[in-house]
Amino acid sequence: MNKQVCPKCNGTEFSEGTDFMAVKPLDKKLSLGSNKILTFCLNCGEVVSTRVEDPSKFRK
Secondary structure: OOOOOOOOOOOOOOOEOOOOEEOOOOOOOOOOOOOOOOOOOOOOOOOOEEHHHHHHHHHO
């Protein structure tokens, strides 16, 4: 596996977190959706990746 490098500061230590706003399908207004997982540099805070925790919630 390649070692990830921050594009802003060249840092190599990362962590993951989430925020309080879920991603929701546009066509399912009452869906709870799925959390976003953010991968960020521990040196400068640059977010290098955003992904959906449970992409199956978006299948039709």
